[in-house]
Amino acid sequence: MGGYFSDIFNGSKSLLIGMGITFREFFKPIVTVQYPYQTIKMSARFRGHIELIADEEGKPKCVSCGMCERACPSGCITLGSVSVEIEVDGKMKKKKVLSKYDLDFTKCSLCGQCVENCNFGAIEFSKEYNLASSNKEDFHFNLLKRLEERNV
Numbered sequence: 001m002g003g004y005f006s007d008i009f010n011g012s013k014s015l016l017i018g019m020g021i022t023f024r025e026f027f028k029p030i031v032t033v034q035y036p037y038q039t040i041k042m043s044a045r046f047r048g049h050i051e052l053i054a055d056e057e058g059k060p061k062c063v064s065c066g067m068c069e070r071a072c073p074s075g076c077i078t079l080g081s082v083s084v085e086i087e088v089d090g091k092m093k094k095k096k097v098l099s100k101y102d103l104d105f106t107k108c109s110l111c112g113q114c115v116e117n118c119n120f121g122a123i124e125f126s127k128e129y130n131l132a133s134s135n136k137e138d139f140h141f142n143l144l145k146r147l148e149e150r151n152v
């Protein structure tokens with residue numbers, strides 16, 4: 001019989017404690033968002049897939065040195081470049097221009113080696129966290145095209 005009443009007492013006590021927490025939280029500011037209708041701003045240190053950075057003219061800062069491609073332990077990055085002639089101080093000089101920057105995000109571990117090894121500050125981690133697909137191809141990014149689309 002004693003166990004019966006102590007169960008009722010313990011049950012009521014835990015119910016009141018729970019209701020007390022609910023009541024307290026009811027008056028606190030809301031910290032959740034109505035995903036996917038609302039999205040949140042990611043912290044500065046968040047790592048999404050890498051993205052090319054543009055210069056003042058909207059062109060890629062990347063000079064096609066290939067350091068990021070070589071530094072990537074997972075072989076996610078495929079670069080391409082073309083040689084073009086430009087005029088510098090009245091003389092024609094050859095310059096390498098980025099023609100392709102593909103990222104296979106299915107293999108990326110977000111280790112950061114590519115970003116750390118770029119001496120030109122030409123790539124950064126995006127704040128993209130909203131990626132979901134059952135198709136692997138959706139995680140193969142043409143970063144040059146993405147940069148162009150961002151500049152439109």
Ligand code: SF4
Nearest residue numbers: 062063065066068118
């Ligand atoms: S290391 Fe930087 S500059 Fe060199 S290819 Fe990669 S992104 Fe471009």
Ligand code: SF4
Nearest residue numbers: 072108109111112114
């Ligand atoms: S974060 Fe690491 S794994 Fe991902 S592309 Fe850069 S170097 Fe490769």
